[in-house]
Amino acid sequence: MGSIRWAFRCSAWTPSRSEWLLAARCIQKEEKDRIGQFMFAKDAKSAMAGRLLLRRFVCERMGIPWAEIRLERSPRGKPVLAAPLKVRSDSDESWSFNLSHQGDYTVLAAEQGVEVGVDVMKTTMPGSSSVPEFFRIMTRQFTAYEWSVIQSAGSEQKQLATFYRHWTLKESFIKAIGTGLGFNLQRIEFHLPGEPLTQNQVLRQTRMHLDEEEEENWIFEESLLDASHHVAVALGLQDTPGSAALPSSLPSPTPFTLLSFSELISSASPLTEEDPAYWESFRMKAEAPQRQRDTSTST
Numbered sequence: 185m186g187s188i189r190w191a192f193r194c195s196a197w198t199p200s201r202s203e204w205l206l207a208a209r210c211i212q213k214e215e216k217d218r219i220g221q222f223m224f225a226k227d228a229k230s231a232m233a234g235r236l237l238l239r240r241f242v243c244e245r246m247g248i249p250w251a252e253i254r255l256e257r258s259p260r261g262k263p264v265l266a267a268p269l270k271v272r273s274d275s276d277e278s279w280s281f282n283l284s285h286q287g288d289y290t291v292l293a294a295e296q297g298v299e300v301g302v303d304v305m306k307t308t309m310p311g312s313s314s315v316p317e318f319f320r321i322m323t324r325q326f327t328a329y330e331w332s333v334i335q336s337a338g339s340e341q342k343q344l345a346t347f348y349r350h351w352t353l354k355e356s357f358i359k360a361i362g363t364g365l366g367f368n369l370q371r372i373e374f375h376l377p378g379e380p381l382t383q384n385q386v387l388r389q390t391r392m393h394l395d396e397e398e399e400e401n402w403i404f405e406e407s408l409l410d411a412s413h414h415v416a417v418a419l420g421l422q423d424t425p426g427s428a429a430l431p432s433s434l435p436s437p438t439p440f441t442l443l444s445f446s447e448l449i450s451s452a453s454p455l456t457e458e459d460p461a462y463w464e465s466f467r468m469k470a471e472a473p474q475r476q477r478d479t480s481t482s483t
């Protein structure tokens with residue numbers, strides 16, 4: 185099983201004119217247009233990094249020349265490879281991949297032979313409400329057991345960290361199965377191990393219960409990109425007749441590798457002409473909404 189975990193720190197990227205214009209030339213036109221419509225630079229940068237991460241992965245690990253890669257989306261928005269359908273690969277197992285962007289990072293996880301979903305979240309204090317009020321609004325997203333674990337974690341900061349840990353776990357599963365918003369989150373319940381999640385480790389002990397039964401065919405890899413960013417990767421098998429079981433012994437988990445912009449673009453080749461107006465529009469964007477800028481400085 186091949187395994188890729190890449191992260192790009194968007195918040196530390198202040199693109200120069202030439203970087204932004206080159207990046208825009210190296211992605212599909214409809215994605216360039218979508219990214220151009222974001223109001224804030226933060227969102228445009230994280231979505232751009234996502235497209236470059238995806239194409240770099242498909243080019244370098246699936247062996248498809250950059251210019252031949254055609255990415256589309258499933259009806260519910262999950263990026264999929266549309267062309268070329270026949271790909272060179274070292275193994276017969278097909279790759280699955282997924283992206284997430286939130287807080288300071290965009291991340292990509294890819295895996296061979298299983299479905300993959302990834303989610304990253306920054307532990308931020310809620311902008312306009314207290315922690316208890318924020319939790320009240322979120323009541324229905326977690327089960328009574330999960331709330332008991334979150335609310336007994338200690339200080340408000342620790343409760344929030346435990347909350348976001350559960351959040352990334354749930355989202356990673358939703359994203360692996362690709363259903364998006366339609367899934368009833370009460371059907372899944374996470375059981376964390378006693379061991380705390382610390383930096384520089386990948387925890388694989390968390391178990392998921394689906395409809396009150398422990399799932400054997402899903403594993404979850406949890407890690408911290410830094411002190412305030414949780415990331416969860418869901419790896420599993422869709423429940424289809426005749427599908428195989430997860431191998432009983434898995435290779436050690438792969439930690440996330442932080443890429444620089446030059447690494448992100450290293451295999452890229454331009455697909456479209458340079459568009460100077462695209463830079464003019466980008467440089468006029470504010471980094472983020474004022475409220476987010478205030479919140480990020482207070483954590």
Ligand SMILES: CC(C)(COP(=O)(O)OP(=O)(O)OC[C@H]1O[C@@H](n2cnc3c(N)ncnc32)[C@H](O)[C@@H]1OP(=O)(O)O)[C@@H](O)C(=O)NCCC(=O)NCCS
Binds near residue numbers: 231260284364365
């Ligand atoms: C897409 C979804 C699954 C996650 O969105 P999100 O958490 O806001 O965003 P993330 O940054 O983690 O992921 C966005 C990326 O996921 C990918 N994606 C989009 N739709 C997807 C889907 N149906 N399945 C898997 N991945 C999807 C895309 O690559 C997207 O980035 P891009 O549009 O720039 O290419 C969305 O359906 C959602 O918002 N679900 C929320 C469910 C919920 O209520 N959660 C509460 C807490 S548990």
